Amino acid sequence: TEGMQLATQVADEKQIDTLQQLQLQYKHDIVPILPMIDEALPRDKKQTEILAQLQNIASGVGLHITSISMPSPVGLPTSISQTIAAGTVLALPISFQLSGSYEQLQSFTEQVESLNRFTNITNLAISRPDKAQPIVYSISLNAYIKP
Numbered sequence: 001t002e003g004m005q006l007a008t009q010v011a012d013e014k015q016i017d018t019l020q021q022l023q024l025q026y027k028h029d030i031v032p033i034l035p036m037i038d039e040a041l042p043r044d045k046k047q048t049e050i051l052a053q054l055q056n057i058a059s060g061v062g063l064h065i066t067s068i069s070m071p072s073p074v075g076l077p078t079s080i081s082q083t084i085a086a087g088t089v090l091a092l093p094i095s096f097q098l099s100g101s102y103e104q105l106q107s108f109t110e111q112v113e114s115l116n117r118f119t120n121i122t123n124l125a126i127s128r129p130d131k132a133q134p135i136v137y138s139i140s141l142n143a144y145i146k147p
Helices: 002-040 047-060 102-113
Strands: 064-069 084-086 089-100 119-127 135-145
Touching: 047 064, 047 089, 047 102, 089 102, 102 119, 102 135
Parallel strands: none
Antiparallel strands: 064 089, 084 089, 089 135, 119 135
16 A cells, blocks of 8 residues: 555655646746736727727728617616627627728728737628718628627
């Protein structure tokens, strides 16, 4: 039984060493990127921030946002109200209209794709009811939230 106790002690020490190495690896590799992860997939909707980013991108490429809408909260507003389940995360759907040229739209979508927050365009409709006016783009996108 003394041999079994020694084997158990050696196994326990190896497990402790492994856990200490994992803890060091976590502190070295994961802790520094946690702020980036929280920015890319925040724990609340941060709707004002994402709307400001979209407005800044649109203005920067010369597009004009003519309207914007999001789902109404059900009950009292919370940090995740207005969101819908999207797999293992939540999505804040945002719909808006832009007017401008096709080249401006390309620049807009490129910059939306490179936002620091996970988003994706879910729908894009293009119309030009009046040839004398700029093209109108109706866009729906999801901004994702960690549940």
